[in-house]
Amino acid sequence: MNRLRAVLALSVVAAVCIALPATGATPNPLKVAKKALKIGKQADKRARVARRTANRALKTGRAADARAGRALGILAGPVPSAVNATRAQSAGVADSLQGMKILRFNTRVAPSVATTPQSAARAAAQRVALIAEGPLTIYGKCFVTTTTPGNPLVSAEIFIETSVGGVVYSADDGSTSNGFLNPGDPETDSGLLGVGSAAGVGNPGTLNISDASAGAFYAIAPGLSIEGQLIAATKVGSPPAGDGVFGPGDACIFAGTANAG
Numbered sequence: 001m002n003r004l005r006a007v008l009a010l011s012v013v014a015a016v017c018i019a020l021p022a023t024g025a026t027p028n029p030l031k032v033a034k035k036a037l038k039i040g041k042q043a044d045k046r047a048r049v050a051r052r053t054a055n056r057a058l059k060t061g062r063a064a065d066a067r068a069g070r071a072l073g074i075l076a077g078p079v080p081s082a083v084n085a086t087r088a089q090s091a092g093v094a095d096s097l098q099g100m101k102i103l104r105f106n107t108r109v110a111p112s113v114a115t116t117p118q119s120a121a122r123a124a125a126q127r128v129a130l131i132a133e134g135p136l137t138i139y140g141k142c143f144v145t146t147t148t149p150g151n152p153l154v155s156a157e158i159f160i161e162t163s164v165g166g167v168v169y170s171a172d173d174g175s176t177s178n179g180f181l182n183p184g185d186p187e188t189d190s191g192l193l194g195v196g197s198a199a200g201v202g203n204p205g206t207l208n209i210s211d212a213s214a215g216a217f218y219a220i221a222p223g224l225s226i227e228g229q230l231i232a233a234t235k236v237g238s239p240p241a242g243d244g245v246f247g248p249g250d251a252c253i254f255a256g257t258a259n260a261g
Helices: 003-019 029-076 080-098 118-124
Strands: 101-109 127-133 136-145 153-162 168-170 191-198 205-209 216-221 224-237 251-260
Touching: 101 127, 101 136, 118 136, 118 153, 127 224, 127 251, 136 224, 136 251, 153 216, 153 224, 153 251, 191 205, 191 224
Parallel strands: none
Antiparallel strands: 101 251, 127 136, 136 153, 153 191, 168 216, 205 224, 216 224, 224 251
């Protein structure tokens, strides 16, 4: 209770008591005033206690709200160490991608030579450039072997060569195994992939494509590595299924993709 209000109430009571004459049935005005003042003081004290209690509760509530907010922030956001780890990982991936080159090729060619035996046809066939990166070159050859008259064999073969020594590689058709690929090595020692299609009596033509599981290759040279997937496909004559992607006549297709860095 406000002190000013208590004083005003006491003043009113005193004035009334003075204006009215005292009788045997009327309470003593002074006692009434003292009692009113006492009640006013008690009410004021209770009000102050209630106000202090409310302020403490409000302060406690605000502190609890702040703690809850911090807890929610921790739960909603990643742990600082995780953030740092993610940033470091992203930076590492970006650095590795920045120095990496993606190479793709898809080439259709007709056989450049038809002769026998197969070794002679391979040696005389024209090179088809597929990938040239640093000291490494990957190329294909498309040729026909006529060992048996009327039974031509169209071959598509892919090779790797290097201009520096000490290269290692692995593929379906060969690998350096316990040695190295060096400049001038024969094609018989540097094959990556090959496929062929033959036609004969009663067989107007066939088409073939290399097995997907056989196309993987890896090569490492000083300061360079290449890995990827190769595809070779051949068609001879006029297959019953038609010419399709090969087009008319005997043909080879070389395709693939590689990452170099």
